[in-house]
Amino acid sequence: MSATVSAEMITRGAEATLEVLKQGEGPLVVMLPSLGRPATDFDPIARIVAERGYTVLRPQPRGIGRSRSSAPYKDLHDCAADIATVIEAFGGGPAFVAGHAFGNRVTRMLATDRPDLISGISIIAANVGIAPSGPKMRAAIRASANADLPDDERLEALRFAFFAPGNDPTGWLKDWYPEVLAAQRHAGDQTPRSEDYAGGTGPLLYLQPDTDPLAHVEDAEIFKRELGDRVTVVVIPHASHAALPEQPDFIAAQLLSFMERSHPARAA
Incomplete structure (x- = not known):
């Protein structure tokens, strides 16, 4: 299967025009990035999944790439409606949706609002707690995204909030969109976490980093016991x-293994 990436434009009424990165052929897999980050964060994962027989769609959030909107997101339901429009434009699914960090909340909201479009979901580095992240963590995230700060200060923030000891954070000095971050944060804060908590009723793969200061292993265990x-x-x-x-x-390997059961690739 070809993993060549094309960019397609999808319109959601008067609300938004969305740039969608598309690659591969087969059942739909949608990947949603983290707070203030672009869809290209999924580049290596999208390539692997597409080469295994899937159509991978990566919508750019409003304000990134060529994605535009006449107004900011109202709430998480609005974020999820953008993704529903994308899935409908590519045949209506059902799609498997993977969301990273903030993208996990959009994923869970989409699975709650539009279960007809979803075969299953994966949440990656998901802060599933009912309480939002604390002020120190929010400050570190803002500092990570602030290109006006010295690199040393930003790298310290990135190590605190995003990278395990020994992992290199320098690649994440780029590709931040602070205005998008603020708009997405507002949308999340406008939506009670209880509304997206369960992520619908279908199969759910919870990929939990072992040293994540925002999303803890014990939170993942509690989530599984509850659901x-x-x-x-x-x-x-x-x-x-x-x-x-x-x-x-x-x-990528975990996504592919999980989808073998709930969302298998098209036979060659």
Whole structure:
């Protein structure tokens, strides 16, 4: 299967025009990035999954790439509606959706609002607690994204919030969009966490970094106890909240293994 990436534009009424990175052929897999980050964070994972017989769609959040909107996101339901429009534009699914960090909340909201479009979901580095992240963590995230700060200060923030000890954070000095981060944060804060908590009722793969200061291993275990056998928890070794650049091969392998059961690739 070809892993060549094309960019396609999808319009959601008057609300938004969305740039969608597309590669591969087969059942739909949608990947949603973290707070203030672009869809290209999934580059190595998307390539591996596409080469295994899937169509991988990566919508750029509003304000990144060529994705535009006349207004900011109102709430998480609005974020999820953008992704529903993308899935509908590519045949209506059902799609398997993987969301990283903030993208995990959009994923869970989409699975709650539009279960008809979803075969299953994966949440990666997911802060599933009812309480939002604390002020020190939010300050570190803002500092990570602030290109006006010295690199040393930003690297310290990245190590604190996003990268496991010994993992190199320098790649994440780029590709931050502070205005998008603020808009997504506002959307999340406008939505009670109880509304997206369960992530629908279908199969759910919870990929939990082993040293994540925002999303803890014990939180993943509690989540599974509460929701039962529909949840599969896998711990990502030597990874923190960034996860994707730290362990892309491991994450891709876990997604593919899980989808073999609930969302198999098209036979060659």
